[in-house]
Amino acid sequence: MSTKNKSIKLQLLWKYGNRCAICGKKIRNFEELSVDHIIPRAKGGRNVISNCQLAHKSCNELKNDNLPDEYERILRSNKRRILKMRIRRAILFW
Ligand SMILES: [Zn+2]
16 A cells, blocks of 8 residues: 555545445444545545545445445445534534
């Protein structure tokens, strides 16, 4: 694993907590953790933090098999959940 990928993982852990952006469940160990590219690398997505999210390895693989609109639907509901989580966390900091 390159140093750049490792630092992206750490930044994503900070950003999302240890939750999978695809299924919304906790990622319990580093072995399960993978970086998912929101716009796939194959479609010109860049390897930068804004195009990356944390996902279980298994979810990441599942996403690759999914129809795009099905995946979009799952992602939209999870985005709302992540946003709520971040708002709660921000309130805690005050
Ligand atoms: Zn997952």
